Amino acid sequence: MKNSGVLSRARTVAAPGFNRWLVxxxxxxxxxxxxxxxxxxxxxxxxxxxxxxxxxxxxxxxxxxxxxxxxxxxxxxxxxxxxxxxxxxxxxxxxxxxxxxxxxxxxxxxxxxxxxxxxxxxxxxxxxxxxxxxxxxxxxxxxxxxxxxxxxxxxxxxxxxxxxxxxxxxxxxxxxxxxxxxxxxxxxxxxxxxxxxxxxxxxxxxxxxxxxxxxxxxxxxxxxxxxxxxxxxxxPAGWTPPASADSAISRFNVALSDAHRTPQFWLVWLVLFCNVSASIGIIGIASPMVQELFGGRLIDAPGIVFTAFDDDQKKAAAAVGAGFVGAISLFNIGGRFFWAWLSDRIGRKPLFATILAAGALLYGVAAPALAGTTLGLFILVFCVLASMYGGGFATAPAYLADLFGTKYVGAIHGRLLTAWSTAGVVGPLLVANMRDGRIAAGIPRDQVYQPIFWVLAAMLVCGFVADLFVRPVAAKFHMAADDTPLAVEPAVAADGPATSGTAPIVAxxxxxxxxxxxxxxxxxxxxxxxxxx
Structure with missing residues (x-):
């Protein structure tokens, strides 16, 4: 494809007056x-x-x-x-x-x-x-x-x-x-x-x-x-890059070929892996979990265990389980924006420390204490956990940009997502195997999940410790200011007039x-x- 082709990178360079809120x-x-x-x-x-x-x-x-x-x-x-x-x-x-x-x-x-x-x-x-x-x-x-x-x-x-x-x-x-x-x-x-x-x-x-x-x-x-x-x-108008050399936001870029050679990349990889593993498995069985833990309390029939439900009771409990999944979904989505927005104010490292520490406490203390007792608070605990799960995803790219600069952040983020893929296998397998093993051992359904919560809390503690060790990237990995190995095509005028991003189009x-x-x-x-x- 020619350099001037509509899909070329050069043709995406914005013309003067473009409104960034269209992106x-x-x-x-x-x-x-x-x-x-x-x-x-x-x-x-x-x-x-x-x-x-x-x-x-x-x-x-x-x-x-x-x-x-x-x-x-x-x-x-x-x-x-x-x-x-x-x-x-x-x-x-x-x-x-x-x-x-x-x-x-x-x-x-x-x-x-x-x-x-x-x-x-x-x-x-x-x-x-x-x-x-x-x-x-x-x-x-x-x-x-x-x-x-x-x-x-x-x-x-x-x-x-x-x-x-x-x-x-x-x-x-x-x-x-x-x-x-x-x-x-x-x-x-x-x-x-x-x-x-x-x-x-x-x-x-x-x-x-x-x-x-x-x-x-x-x-x-x-x-x-x-x-x-x-x-x-x-x-942006009125904004200047951070001037301090010890700022949490790097003034330098790190090449894609060097990023994985830094301890910072693998520490953030471990942070994301632990955050995802501790949540994705339990979210996947959220509906049966709440039904098994609370049994008849879900349907105003206290004293009846999950395994004794008749068909009508199973349908009623399943509806509550679906509602629980719906609430988790809303908090997962809202958390992606809220926690990422908050990271702009308190910093990426403190944000991850906050959600990992809070998550460990909720999994390790609150969830076991509330399981089978107080439905409303139990649901609230898992809604907050779901929000922090989503918040970790949304904040990770900004964390990488702070550490490695913006030049290759998309590609570095791509490599970081292997942590998600790995956690997407490990988390569900861990939770499913622990649950199935305890059920097979004859453990009552309302007592199956407590050890699972403690294991997930331990994973978040590991992520918290990894986050504490994150430091600015060493100067030896910084790219020279005039280094342009991307060999990007020469910029040409962006498609359309400068008004292509004006307020009506954005709206x-x-x-x-x-x-x-x-x-x-x-x-x-x-x-x-x-x-x-």
Missing amino acids: PPCALAIHLCIGMAYGFSVFWLPLSHAIGISDPVACPNLSLLGALTTTTCDWRVSDLVWTYTLFFVVLGAAAAIWGGWLERAGPRKAGVVAAFCWCGGMGIAAIGVSLHQLWLIWLGSGVIGGIGLGLGYISPVSTLIKWFPDRRGMATGMAIMGFGGGAMIGGPLADLLMKHFASATGVGVWQTFLVLASGYFVFMMAGAIGYRVPADGWA LAWLAVALPILWGVYMTLSKALILLK
Whole structure:
């Protein structure tokens, strides 16, 4: 592609007068779409009876390898959830592998590739559902879609940090809040679409995949084309970089090839790994956890244990569990913005120390003490924990920019996301194995979780200690001021006139992302309000 091509990095350099507040809704447009990865669980039950429709066609001796190609047996949920694992393993790998390319190519080209991979992957998955070939779902949504997730997730990071050097945490918090909110919108929408397309001969999943992919493609392409990067030397009016050499915000850049050689990178990697591992596993079983711990107290039938529920009681308890998950989702999303915003005021290192220490206390003391006793306070504890889980994600890019500078922060963040991928496997396995082992040992359901809480608290303590050891990067890793190894194409005028980011356009862009978010909040609140009844 020529240097003047519409996707070239040079063509994304903003013209004079561009309004930087147009960039966050572009980032949100992409993150709200790829965030549906969190909501894919809405498809598992319908897909588990895609052949039998009303009653699953079970094959007791079916192996995982056999499930990949069978056309006569319904898939088990355990077969399908491997797609979810692939999402986040491939996300981390893709972000690490192509992060450097993203910095050279620019956010627009990376956003377009992300749109083709994420939406094209859903299209391949739709073919897999229609042909009943699980390997196509894994390949489409899991692998190809996972690449789209990785590129889409990191594409706005360095861009937003460059536009908002004065508000790094807030800027990345806004975008990454969208990733957490994607399932809040996509989950209920997918449920409505499946009900619309369901028939006597199908469960409506492949049609839903195609509709979602089409809508997501439009939103993601609009966001990618809307990306702009500031011209070299640009700074917000009235803002100057920190002058102190010992400032928590570095005045220097560290090359991508050197970042992983510093202890700071691996300390932040460990901080993120511990924060994610301690939360992602427990959030994944939030609904059964609250039902098992509180039993009949959830449905005004104290004294009845979870295993003694009849069908009606199970439905009532499941509704409360769904409300609990909805409340956690809202706090996870809100925490991504709140904690990242707060980090601009108190600093990234103190922010992580705060959420890790508070999380360890909540897991280690509050959760075990409240389990099975005070439902309202127990729910509040886990809502706060979910907010800090999301806040850690949103603050990590700004932490990296403070330590390593802004030049390669997108690529460095891509490599850091391997901590997320690793935690996405370790956390759920740890929690699930401990839970299943204690249940198999005959431990009453309301006593299963206390040791799990203590182990998760210990993980957060490890993250807290790692955060304490973070110091400014040694001078030997600083790049020379005139070092430009990116070999970026010469800047040309950005697409469109200087007024392309004026107030009416900015307002319309924000409205386009705000309306789906408000609808998702309404749908989630409608489920969470059952907790107040």
